[in-house]
Amino acid sequence: MLMPLSVRPQPMAKTLFYSLLILKVRVIPALWHSILNKNKLLPPSEKLISVVAGPTASGKSAFALKLAKDKKGCVINADAMQLYKELPLLTAQPSQEEQADIPHSLYGILDAGERINAARWCILAKQEIKRCFELGLHPILTGGTGFYLKALIEGLSPIPDTSDEMRRNSLAKARELGSEKFHQEISKFDPELTERINLNDTQRLAHGWAVYQETGKPLSEWQKLPKTPPPAEWKFDIFLILPEREKLYERIEKRFDLMLENNVMEEVTNLSRRIDKNEVERDASIIIAHGFRALRGYLKGEKTFEDARHIGIKDTRHYAKRQFTWFRHQINDDLDNIKSVEIVSP
Incomplete structure (x- = not known):
């Protein structure tokens, strides 16, 4: 059947007209198919995040730095104590040289009087992860506060904040x-x-x-209410740094002694003065940094230096033991957003 002359294509436009007609016939069904099956045809592209976790003094920071160099990455802190400005040596924060070499975030961002919890940390960490992706960098979360990492990966229930x-x-x-x-x-x-x-x-x-x-x-x-998971496209590669126990305990002792040699007492003294002046509450979160209370006791004349050193090392070892057990049993590798879990024994 012939088209009316008014709509029949003229010679010069003939090729374009039929091209558009063919395109319409082919594309419109495909478009509807795409709309009806968009989740199947247009899955979100995966965005990979590395997690370097494990007990204190296990070598997480060194591993994360190497990973960041290999993958053009940025390192995001997942250790509650390393969020604070006041005790960078005692909490074993990355050095200024390391932070200058590789992008780091969420280190030393809180004052000693501020409080932090898993929900607030998750908000901060998600912001930093998104920023890394925007800059074309590979996000690497590293730290020993397992509950923070678990909250980010699995999601948190909507627990109300308190005043x-x-x-x-x-x-x-x-x-x-x-x-x-x-x-x-x-x-x-x-x-x-x-x-x-x-x-x-x-x-x-x-x-x-x-x-x-x-x-x-x-x-x-x-806590029993449904959890809010992270974005569906985020996938996690987890590296658990778990040295042999005795090797870990030796590293803890050597690191504590190295801190003492590197003037850790100066930062302990400064924070101790702020507590005495009531500028920082005596039960502030930073106070539980391992070794602080023992070394503060030495400053107050309540302990000998050797006793303070011994208690600081002992407390850190006990904490590492609890962390070791936690990471062995609390990482759920059955979750859809966990791509792999690798145990590293340095």
Whole structure:
């Protein structure tokens, strides 16, 4: 059948007309197919993130630096204590030379009086990961605060934040009652929480107390709510740095002695003065940095130097042992967003 003359293509436009007609016939069905099956035809491209985790003094930083050089990467801190400015030596933060050589972020960003938790760290870490991708760099998360890493990879339940006043009140309550009694009080309204949190973990117990006081709902109940996962295209390659125990303990002792040789007492003295002037609360998060309380005790004349050194090393070893166990059992490699888990024994 002939087209009306008014719509029939003229000779000069004939080729273009039929090309467009053919294109329309081919593309329109394909377009609808794409719309109806967009998740299958247009999957989000994977964005790979490396995670270097393990106990303190295991060699995470050195491994992360090598990885960053090999992959043109940026290193993002996942250690709660290394977020603080005040104790860079005692918390074994990367040196200024290392940070100048490879892009680093989230090191020394908080004042000693500030508080941090997994939810806030996740917000900061996600911002840094996105920034790395925008700059064409490979994000490398490294640190020993396993709960932070687990929260980022698996997602967090929507636990409400508590007010500064309530946080202060809960810590004051912990001091008033003492560790054991405070633990017992919380077990009355949140036994699930106290079953899994050690009675000496004042910060986490105080958080449980504060959440219950402000919401009337136990923290363990909030934690059962569905988690908000990271972006679907983010995939994680995990490197667990797990040296032999005895080798790790030797490294802890050598590193602590090296810190003492490198004037770690100067930064301990400066923070100690701020605490004495009430510029920093006596139960601030930074206080639990391993070795600080023992060395502060030496400054106060409460311990000999050798006792302070021994306690600092012992406390760090105990912490490393707990970290070792945690990383062995808490990394769930069945998750869809974990591409691989590799155990490295330096």
